[in-house]
Amino acid sequence: MIRRGTRRSPRGPERRPEGAKMAALSGRARGALWVALLALCGTVLALLAVVLARTYAPRSPSPAPELWARRSRQQRLEPTFSPQERRELKEALQGAIRMQTVSFSANDQNTTALAEFEPYIRKAFPAVFSAAFIKHEVIGEYSHLFTIQGSNAQLQPYMLLAHIDVVPASPDGWDVSDPFSAEERDGFIYGRGTLDNKNSVMGILHALEFLLRRNYRPHRSFYIGLGHDEEVGGRKGAMKIVAELESRGIQLSFVLDEGSFIFDGIVTGIEKPVASIGITEKGAITANFTVTSEPGHSSAPPKRTSIGILSEALAKLEQHPMPNLFGHGPEILMFEQLAPDFSFPLNVIMSNLWLFGPLVGRFLEQTPTTNALVRTTTAITMFHAGVKSNVIPPSANATVNFRIHSSQTVDEVLGIVDKTIDDKRVKIEMESAFDPLPVSPWDDQTFGVQVFRQTIQDVFPDVGSVAPGICVGNTDSRHFVNLTNAIYRFNPVIFKPEDLPRFHGLNERISIEGYEKQVQFIFQLIQNSDISQSTEPHANHEL
Ligand SMILES: CCCCCCCC/C=C\CCCCCCCC(=O)NCC(=O)O
Ligand SMILES: [Zn+2]
Numbered sequence: 001m002i003r004r005g006t007r008r009s010p011r012g013p014e015r016r017p018e019g020a021k022m023a024a025l026s027g028r029a030r031g032a033l034w035v036a037l038l039a040l041c042g043t044v045l046a047l048l049a050v051v052l053a054r055t056y057a058p059r060s061p062s063p064a065p066e067l068w069a070r071r072s073r074q075q076r077l078e079p080t081f082s083p084q085e086r087r088e089l090k091e092a093l094q095g096a097i098r099m100q101t102v103s104f105s106a107n108d109q110n111t112t113a114l115a116e117f118e119p120y121i122r123k124a125f126p127a128v129f130s131a132a133f134i135k136h137e138v139i140g141e142y143s144h145l146f147t148i149q150g151s152n153a154q155l156q157p158y159m160l161l162a163h164i165d166v167v168p169a170s171p172d173g174w175d176v177s178d179p180f181s182a183e184e185r186d187g188f189i190y191g192r193g194t195l196d197n198k199n200s201v202m203g204i205l206h207a208l209e210f211l212l213r214r215n216y217r218p219h220r221s222f223y224i225g226l227g228h229d230e231e232v233g234g235r236k237g238a239m240k241i242v243a244e245l246e247s248r249g250i251q252l253s254f255v256l257d258e259g260s261f262i263f264d265g266i267v268t269g270i271e272k273p274v275a276s277i278g279i280t281e282k283g284a285i286t287a288n289f290t291v292t293s294e295p296g297h298s299s300a301p302p303k304r305t306s307i308g309i310l311s312e313a314l315a316k317l318e319q320h321p322m323p324n325l326f327g328h329g330p331e332i333l334m335f336e337q338l339a340p341d342f343s344f345p346l347n348v349i350m351s352n353l354w355l356f357g358p359l360v361g362r363f364l365e366q367t368p369t370t371n372a373l374v375r376t377t378t379a380i381t382m383f384h385a386g387v388k389s390n391v392i393p394p395s396a397n398a399t400v401n402f403r404i405h406s407s408q409t410v411d412e413v414l415g416i417v418d419k420t421i422d423d424k425r426v427k428i429e430m431e432s433a434f435d436p437l438p439v440s441p442w443d444d445q446t447f448g449v450q451v452f453r454q455t456i457q458d459v460f461p462d463v464g465s466v467a468p469g470i471c472v473g474n475t476d477s478r479h480f481v482n483l484t485n486a487i488y489r490f491n492p493v494i495f496k497p498e499d500l501p502r503f504h505g506l507n508e509r510i511s512i513e514g515y516e517k518q519v520q521f522i523f524q525l526i527q528n529s530d531i532s533q534s535t536e537p538h539a540n541h542e543l
C-alpha cells in the first residue's frame with residue numbers, strides 16, 4: 001500500500017533538509033559576502049581619500065627668507081641691460097664660440113685655442129681683471145680660478161663652475177656653414193659650446209662685469225672655477241682647482257655647475273616649464289670589450305669570428321637592459337615635487353607614487369630622456385674590427401659607456417654585465433669607473449636651495465616647480481665633494497625637446513634672449529647670495 005504523504009520519491013525527502021541547509025548556508029554566505037563587500041568598499045573609499053588628499057593637499061610655498069622679503073627694491077640692482085650692453089653680451093659670447101677649444105681625448109686638446117682664451121677674457125672683462133678684491137689665477141696651464149673677496153668675511157663662500165673646452169664638431173650636418181662660426185640666425189647663436197658650456201663661462205664673467213661696472217661689491221666671497229678639460233674627465237683642470245682650494249682649507253657653502261636645465265615640454269603631461277636642479281649625478285663606467293681569434297684567409301673561415309662573438313655579447317647587453325630602479329633613488333623626489341605640475345589624471349598618479357610607482361617606472365622608461373632617470377644606461381659608443389675584406393680579423397674591440405643609477409654601484413653593474421654576457425671569450429677591461437655622486441641636501445633651510453628658488457622666481461616667473469633633479473651626465477662638480485656636501489647642477493636656460501639632439505650633437509644653439517636671461521640669473525644670484533642665513537657657520541672666511 002502506498003500511503004499518501006509517506007511516499008518517498010527517490011530524491012524528495014533527502015533533498016528538503018539539504019535544501020534547507022543550503023538555504024541557511026547561503027544566507028550566512030550572503031551575509032559574509034555583504035560584510036566582505038562593505039569592507040572592500042570601505043577600503044576603496046579610504047584609499048581614494050588618501051589618494052585625493054595626497055593629490056590636493058595644499059603645499060606650503062617655500063618661504064622666502066625674511067631678509068629677501070624685507071630688502072627694499074632700491075637696494076637691489078635690477079637686471080636690466082642697455083642696448084649697448086646687450087650687444088656686448090652677444091658679441092662676447094660669439095667671440096668665445098669662435099675659439100676652437102676642443103677636447104678630443106685627455107691627451108689631445110687644442111691647447112693653442114685654450115691658451116688664447118686667457119687674453120680673450122682679459123680683454124672682454126676689464127672690470128673683473130682690474131678689481132682690487134678679485135684675484136685671478138691660472139691653474140693647470142689653461143684653467144682659471146677667480147677669488148672674489150666679499151666685504152663680509154663672516155659669510156661662508158660659494159663657488160660657480162663652468163668649462164671652457166667643448167666636444168669636437170665637424171661641419172657635416174649643421175645648418176650653418178661652420179660649428180665654430182657663431183652665426184646668428186633667427187634670434188639664435190649657433191655653434192659648439194653655446195649650450196655646453198661657454199654660455200656659462202661667459203655668462204658668469206659678464207654678470208660679474210656688469211655688477212662691478214655698477215659699483216657692486218659682493219658681501220659674500222665666492223669663487224669662479226673655469227675648467228679646461230671637463231669633457232675628458234677634469235683631471236688637469238677641476239681636480240687641480242680642488243687641490244688648490246683644499247690646500248687653503250676652504251669649505252664652500254654650495255657649488256653650482258652645469259648639468260640640468262629649465263625643462264619645457266620634456267615630460268609628457270607637464271605644461272609649464274619646470275626648473276630641475278641636479279642634486280646628484282649618475283656614476284659611470286667606460287669599459288673596453290675585446291675578443292681575439294686566429295686570423296686567416298676568409299675563404300676557409302672558422303665557425304665563429306671575433307666580430308661575431310663580440311657582436312653577440314653586445315647584442316645581449318642591449319637586449320637585456322639594466323633593471324628599472326624607479327623609486328630606489330632620488331628620482332622619486334623629483335616626481336613627487338613635480339606632481340602638482342602634471343595635468344589630470346597624471347597629477348593624481350604622481351602624487352601617489354606609493355601606489356602607482358611601478359606604473360610610473362614603466363611609463364618613464366618609454367623615452368630615452370626619462371629612461372636615463374630610472375636605470376643604469378648602456379651605450380655602445382665605439383667598435384673597431386677588421387682590416388681587409390678577405391682577412392679574418394685577429395680581434396674585435398668595442399667601448400661601452402654605462403651611466404650608473406643612484407642606487408647601484410660600479411661593482412654591481414659589472415656583476416650584471418658578466419652574468420648577461422656569460423662568455424669567457426669576451427675580455428672586459430675598465431678604462432674608468434666611479435660610483436654615483438652623493439645626494440646634496442634639498443630642503444628650504446639649505447642656503448643654496450633658498451638662493452636658487454629666489455633667483456628663479458626673480459628671473460623666470462613663469463616657471464612652475466623648482467624641483468630636485470638628477471644629472472644624467474657628468475660634470476666637473478663631481479670633484480668637489482670634499483669641499484661641500486651641497487653640489488648643485490643647473491644651467492638657467494630653457495631646454496626644449498628639440499634641444500636634446502643638439503647637446504653634443506648637430507646645430508647646438510642658444511637663443512639670444514635665453515642667453516640674456518642666463519646672465520640676468522647670475523647677476524641676481526650673486527646679489528641674492530649676499531644675505532646672511534641664520535644657520536651661517538660662525539667662522540672667519542678670510543680667503
Ligand atoms: C623634467 C625633468 C626631465 C629630466 C630629463 C633629463 C634630460 C636630460 C637632458 C639633457 C641634459 C643633459 C645634461 C648633461 C650635462 C652633462 C655635461 C657633459 O656633457 N659631461 C660630459 C659627460 O657626461 O660625458
Ligand atoms: Zn658640459
Ligand SMILES: [Zn+2]
Pocket residue numbers: 167196231504
Ligand atoms: Zn659636454
